[in-house]
Amino acid sequence: MQRVCLALPTMRPCPGTIVDLAEEAAYAVATFGAEVHLLILDTTTAADFAKNADAVASLAPVPGVFVHHLGNEQQRAFLLGVARRSGAADPELLLDLMLPQAVAYGSCVNRLFLGATALGCTSAHLRNDDFDYQVVDGEKMFPIHHELLSIGKPAGEALAGVSSSTLDPADADKPVMLVSAAFMGELNVDIGEINELDPEVYRDLVRLWTPRVWTREEQDAMVDISFKGAGTETFDSAGSVLGVPDIWDVYMCNVALDHRSYEVLPLVPALRTIGSDYALLHALVHAKLPAVIHRRHIVNYYTPERRIGAGFVAYQLRFVKMLLSMLYLYPVYGQMIDLGPSGLLDERHELKVEPILGLVRSTIDLDRDVNEQCLDEVDRLYRKLGGKYVELADAVAAQRQQLLDEAREDAERWAVLIEAWAPMVAAARERGLGG
Template identity: 45%
Template structure:
């Protein structure tokens, strides 16, 4: 029987989502021949962690469901063991990249990948704590319904989708990803800028386009950025076996098979979007996936609206813009490499990916200097908290430029050791997690 991991990384109180996650697991084992490890990686406060533990312990679990709830201390102990067993160079650096002292969307998902391997899970299905599920006629619409198509070949998956859009010769390749998007709040919390001044909104959002992108391309990018699947609610299932467009799926509604054990996500700290890399790799390597329409509902938490939350979020958005100097280069080179990034069995050449990442580190930073100048100018015109944040960019300019480059160097180092880390985790097994 297949064993899969339904993973929820969180650093906030989220008891409603824990109940819903358990409902999705129950749906999975009731409708499919699977066992499910519900993995909650909990970086929340001690009070919230205790409440989460109480809720999870009280859940009426069906046979075939196991709950694994780990605070950061337990995660660190596990990682220290498997890093040692993997005999990696710079073990302390690897530990810091896996469990940094600051928020990292890539690192928290990387921990889910490694721990899922120890739990004997062949795929990882990720949700977020600031999301919920759509409903139709009183029934929740769970993405796992389509995600369990992964793990088959494209040929076998053809009968489980409503449409197929694959190039000839793809049938023997594994289906390694399934995903959908979201409805509800924007994925990036900047709708206040869009409402106040659409032109400044364009100036800000267009900063994630390549520096030499033509105006029409930037306008098109801004028009579709961060809005997910819009507002139309779910009415009936649609699923396409295809090379999934990274712009059409979201990391709160995603599942990976195999590829997450071959290449990790960038472990950049304080950087939104750092967890989207594998979507691009799967697409560029020509690996099949399933794109479906069981979109989740995205919610904005109140913490983002506080002064501290605002500043933290704006920093993460700024670092996202700066990361694109390097990631656009990497995505372009991966797109050129195409199927050469993988073998005939669909396994990714991690060394080739690491090589491209290292090439990006050599790029001049002029484009990022320009990004910081433009962001600062736009925020000063907005005034208030945005103008205050713009002043912090002046002080932190050199550090931010250096961090963006260092993040890519760290990513390459983690890619180098990733498969050894996964193998050590599989060897260690679940015993270290109890």
């Protein structure tokens, strides 16, 4: 029986999402005969945790569905136990990389990966706490349908579960490590208001996210598609494609990953940084491993706390940190492309961690003049918008040195975690989730 992990990280009350995910888990059991572990890693405070716990308690038991709801202390105990069992010289450092005090999107997904490993699952199916399913003819379009048709299978066998293929016959023996769809609805980065206020400022700001070595035309093309997902595209039962995907067709908010990918390479444990959880997808795509792209897109929406007051400033600072992080990530992604399958994959068609670790280490001491200039431009653009964006510019200016230092430190933290990851994965498998 296929044992899979349907995984939800959350830092807010989301009882409706929990109920929906339990329904998706039950669908997977009924349709595919899978054993589904719904893993909810919850870093909310006591009152909000209780709301999520009530939602879990209200779920009707379903044979084949196992629900695990872990709060901060349970996660801390699990992770510290794994770090110690891994033989690490500094278990507390690894705990900080996995469960830091600050918001860290890559860290929360890394915790899910270790949890899935501890549960003995062969794949992780990632969802967010701010989405809805598409509904077609009264039925929810669960992404796990396409995911379980293909994930982990040799690509030649996965052909039977898709409607079309661009697969090179020479890749038929390679495993499908990745299945993804996109999202509809609001931008997946909450900067749409900037576009409404001043489209030119929006374009200049997003252009700061693009590779500096690109031409202006290439940068503008990237601006046009960034953060928009599938737009208004809707479900199409004939829309699943097997082949080597474009990086723009894969999204961490709607993805399944085979354990042979995430048990090799952890995500970037960057602090206060949007977009830090995409490195593994880049590795899989640039290694030209087969994947399935389908059209059971989720519907993205925003939660209100990120648009006003301190929540607004905190979220926008994460966007600024994302801009700075690209100084360290783009060289890694570009050299992954140069390495290609021969440099990134072993004889079993699985990722090799050593060359990736070398790439990450090579970025740590890059000259950060580019990031200094980026913050100058961010300051100019925010002040041009006026209103609350002037206050945001002041907040960025006050934290300028910290932001620059954190961006570099995030690259260092990733290198440390990559080196420690294999022993941690082995320790999680030995320990199990419950102790």
